[in-house]
Amino acid sequence: MNWRLNRIQYPIYNLGPGKRIGIWVQGCSIRCEGCVSKTLWAVDGGRNIDVLELAEKIISVKEYYNGLTISGGEPFDQYEFLITFCAFIKKMTKLNIYCYSGYTIDELSRMHPDRLFIQYMDGSSGKFVGKAKEEGRGKRKVEKE
């Protein structure tokens, strides 16, 4: 089950609280004007990474980190892989998951009526308020508060 990713960075201390692992997906179909991450648009860039192998690696180091941040590129362009990964991490760890998307929560809910992303993605206090925060050009954090 291959997820197209650009890079994985650790530790990172931004894009969420505490010490984190950052995952940048490859590919973005939104193409915002003024995007500063155009190198992440092409779906044939980056490399394939097996979702479950990556999750297992992260689980093996979970005690050293507070959370994960997934950005890109557009994480929701690869929804099946994103949700599979997040479900596995949530089941096996206490890591919080922040995800930065170019879509609003309403748009994501229409595109993905299962709304599983709400179940698996966190904010600072864990209560979902159904909004997406503006985070720079075209990028919003999918957030519970």
Ligand code: SF4
């Ligand atoms: S969603 Fe993000 S990566 Fe995609 S075009 Fe907009 S700013 Fe760039």
